[in-house]
Amino acid sequence: VSSPVLWYATRATGLVAMLLLTATILLGIFTTARFHRPNWPRFAQQSLHRNVSLLTLAFVTVHVLTSVLDTYVHIGWSAIFVPFASHYRPFWVGLGSIALDLFLAVLISSVVRHWISARIWRGLHWLAYASWPVAIAHGIGTGTDAWRSWSTSLTLACVLAVIVSLVWRVSRPLTTVTAGGPSRIDR
């Protein structure tokens, strides 16, 4: 099938997925760094973080399905998970596959969290920090809209938001997430 509708859907869902992935990272940073208000308890933050990550997965799923189903360019089913297997722009689409693989590792490790050690879970969860910049590079490298001013502004806003939150996060006392929620590590 080759249809402009599929192509528009790929572009739109790609951008929304980037915004949602950024929101997921920000919520993760705030939850771990114990940023909470009396009227916004931590369990609400954690469940928002989880739900936004699932919404991200939903948009990424539509994004990859529409991009592969649109036969105007040949991407191929394997390229969804196998980096650089796409016939179309193998490098830039390959970055998308890597971002998706890393994101899935984070999600799956959270699903099986109670069966793996906290150390392994945390190590895998940190892959989120790798997934996000790779997804941003993928969007900039292959997006039709990437160099339009509104799209560049959105990407820049995402990058700035994550950098500022990370700086804020590392300037606070170190915390770690355990099954019962974040707990402090003494330096």
Ligand code: HEM
């Ligand atoms: C976490 C995973 C991913 C995220 C967050 C993401 C996000 C994005 C973004 C933001 C764009 C730019 C949209 C635009 O400006 O037009 C884009 C484009 C694109 N993505 Fe992804 N992507 C991901 C994974 C993938 C995967 C695995 C594939 C391949 C199977 C893929 C295929 C494409 C294609 C073909 C385009 C170019 C669409 C166009 O022609 O404009 N993406 N993606």
